[in-house]
Amino acid sequence: MRRSSNPPSRVLRARRGIHTRLADIWRYRELLVGLVRKELKVKYKNSSLGFLWSLVNPLLYLLVFSIAFQVILRAGIPSFPVYLLSGLLVWNFFSGGVTAGTSSVVVNASLVKKVWFPREVLVLASIGSALVNFFLQMGVLIAFLAIIRYDVAFSYVPLVIPALIVIVVLTSAVALLLSAVNVYLRDTQHFLELALLAWFWVTPIVYPFMLMGGREEKWQAAIYMTNPVTAVVLVFQRAFYAKVDVAAVGGRFGAVDQILPGWSMGGYAAYLGAVAALSVLLLVFSLWVFGRLEGNFAEEL
Amino acid sequence: MAAIEVKGVSKRFRLSSDKYQSLKERVIHLGRGTHTDFWALREIDLTIEHGSTLGLIGHNGSGKSTLLKCIAGLLQPTEGEIFTEGRIAALLELGAGFHPELTGRENVYLNASILGLSRKEIDKRFDDMVGFAELEQFIDQQVRHYSSGMYVRLGFAVAVNVDPDILLVDEVLAVGDESFQRKCLNRVREFQREGRTIIFVSHAADLVRQICDTAAVLDHGDLAFSGGAGEAVRVLREHMLPGVAVAPDADGERAPAADSPVRIVGVEVEHPATADQPYVLPGDPLSIKIAYDADRPTDDASISFAVHDNAGRLLFGITTHALGVEMPTLIGTGAIVVTVPRVPFLDGAYPMTIGITSNDGGTVYDWREQQDRFEVMNPGSADGTVDVKVEVEVRCSGPVEDG
Numbered sequence: 001m002r003r004s005s006n007p008p009s010r011v012l013r014a015r016r017g018i019h020t021r022l023a024d025i026w027r028y029r030e031l032l033v034g035l036v037r038k039e040l041k042v043k044y045k046n047s048s049l050g051f052l053w054s055l056v057n058p059l060l061y062l063l064v065f066s067i068a069f070q071v072i073l074r075a076g077i078p079s080f081p082v083y084l085l086s087g088l089l090v091w092n093f094f095s096g097g098v099t100a101g102t103s104s105v106v107v108n109a110s111l112v113k114k115v116w117f118p119r120e121v122l123v124l125a126s127i128g129s130a131l132v133n134f135f136l137q138m139g140v141l142i143a144f145l146a147i148i149r150y151d152v153a154f155s156y157v158p159l160v161i162p163a164l165i166v167i168v169v170l171t172s173a174v175a176l177l178l179s180a181v182n183v184y185l186r187d188t189q190h191f192l193e194l195a196l197l198a199w200f201w202v203t204p205i206v207y208p209f210m211l212m213g214g215r216e217e218k219w220q221a222a223i224y225m226t227n228p229v230t231a232v233v234l235v236f237q238r239a240f241y242a243k244v245d246v247a248a249v250g251g252r253f254g255a256v257d258q259i260l261p262g263w264s265m266g267g268y269a270a271y272l273g274a275v276a277a278l279s280v281l282l283l284v285f286s287l288w289v290f291g292r293l294e295g296n297f298a299e300e301l
Numbered sequence: 302m303a304a305i306e307v308k309g310v311s312k313r314f315r316l317s318s319d320k321y322q323s324l325k326e327r328v329i330h331l332g333r334g335t336h337t338d339f340w341a342l343r344e345i346d347l348t349i350e351h352g353s354t355l356g357l358i359g360h361n362g363s364g365k366s367t368l369l370k371c372i373a374g375l376l377q378p379t380e381g382e383i384f385t386e387g388r389i390a391a392l393l394e395l396g397a398g399f400h401p402e403l404t405g406r407e408n409v410y411l412n413a414s415i416l417g418l419s420r421k422e423i424d425k426r427f428d429d430m431v432g433f434a435e436l437e438q439f440i441d442q443q444v445r446h447y448s449s450g451m452y453v454r455l456g457f458a459v460a461v462n463v464d465p466d467i468l469l470v471d472e473v474l475a476v477g478d479e480s481f482q483r484k485c486l487n488r489v490r491e492f493q494r495e496g497r498t499i500i501f502v503s504h505a506a507d508l509v510r511q512i513c514d515t516a517a518v519l520d521h522g523d524l525a526f527s528g529g530a531g532e533a534v535r536v537l538r539e540h541m542l543p544g545v546a547v548a549p550d551a552d553g554e555r556a557p558a559a560d561s562p563v564r565i566v567g568v569e570v571e572h573p574a575t576a577d578q579p580y581v582l583p584g585d586p587l588s589i590k591i592a593y594d595a596d597r598p599t600d601d602a603s604i605s606f607a608v609h610d611n612a613g614r615l616l617f618g619i620t621t622h623a624l625g626v627e628m629p630t631l632i633g634t635g636a637i638v639v640t641v642p643r644v645p646f647l648d649g650a651y652p653m654t655i656g657i658t659s660n661d662g663g664t665v666y667d668w669r670e671q672q673d674r675f676e677v678m679n680p681g682s683a684d685g686t687v688d689v690k691v692e693v694e695v696r697c698s699g700p701v702e703d704g
Contacts, residue, residue, distance in 0.1 A: 031414040031415060034411050034415075034420075041407065045403075111415065113375065115415055115416065116373055117415055295377030299314065
């Protein structure tokens, strides 16, 4: 008789509880790190520019939106590059993580059919690799802000950390849900592309939040604020862009001369807190759905 | 606790006659999806103790691979539960998840962590893995430059070095060249010596009897038998050969004359040593009782008796005339008993040809070409057809070392 020191026992049945699955994911955390490393290595292995490629995308966005809004439409957002990038990088993480996560189970079909490991790890690895890209881009942005001695709102910077956690939870929740659905309905990923395009434009990234969130009609503003990504984007903008009212410098965007809401720290925290609660609920729901659907992954792939 | 406990496991597959894999198609064909249920496994109960080797046998589509995949966790049972204790590795995923752009070293780490090893554990075993695959020189090259043989070698090296408590071996092992198969089998035997639990899926019955202590037979999703490997192989044969095989028509020469004076009316196989079983053990006595009915006195009858193998090849044949047995004049009903004091065969079903001819063989009175058979069940692990007793003696010329 032979037993390893700590034999991992397992019960396989049609339904596994969420806490069992979370424990399994934790046990496979090293695989998660390994898969993230693999994705990054494969992505940049045979390219001459390496990770610099991940900086090209936001810079191109910056160029296009600067010309479209600041030059052609003559929108007057002062320090537009800082405004755009502090929201866009968060958005890129969200949309990149959700897109890669959604297709991750189908892309790794050969693995899913042959080896058992918690399938959630595949989705989380896609998000992990998007997160590494986000950190690289953010690092470059922060270095840039430091060089030009940009006036950052330091008191709001601590709020960035919970905001980052919230967006990771939210991205994981959406990606887990869609990745499981995508196994059964393969065009989920195509619908997702369209949905993300619309989602981008209902998030205050290239235009100021106050354009929609500051409307006279309170119900319109309320509906606009149900977009959970907005709360996270606002925190990043408040901390790094930091300009709330730009009337004094003659900045304006259409009818508004206020860019960010003039809430106190508590106001931003409350909005973020509400989104955090929603994200956790969505994550539990996604894990439940994923658990219901994963049993047949090997048959459907 | 046993290493693996399968409790009341059933697995249903939904076979849709038309499969819509996109949202668009599902909406268009809403409510028109027709599917039929197919139960690949029905209420399987199986307990596998730590350190034992179980063979899982059955014909194609019997559900043995489905059961293996359920135990491996790849398929979820529709009903029932499976408890496993210990790390499981399955030798059905050689090189699963290898990425061509990564080096051999990077792939070893990734593959081993997919199989559940921690980084520290991989560090410890890395040299063993690479040494086993004999790829030391190439380990830092991208895997896309590997030949397919190197690829499989590396995959196998990782799989067998993850130090599993439970090893699942699928038929996949049958692919690959002979030396590779031998290497796999040697490794399986090594695992047995180390007291690991092994489940071995195969439809090569001989291999199962050689390797496994116990075996389970699956038949169309039902557990037909579970117990000793030799007995299991016999049960499998019974399920695969329903009834006595219909013999090919005897060739024209051997066809009995229409007004033959003597006919065989029945053949019975008797084996007193295992009278309560439908089989005989190698080395046991076996009697064939040939009942005849003679209308007219026949004084030149000779009994032909032959044994064939499963493929119909003749293994042994003799006639009473050639044996010099004096046959009395046959008249009325009676029986001739042919006894084999020691059955010299190993596992298998052996068709017999029994005939009555004239002494010179010129007239065939009656002929039953491979219509009757007897079965031998081999409880030992020897392979092949003939029961050969061997004795082993070691003669050393040099000084003998202790141990």
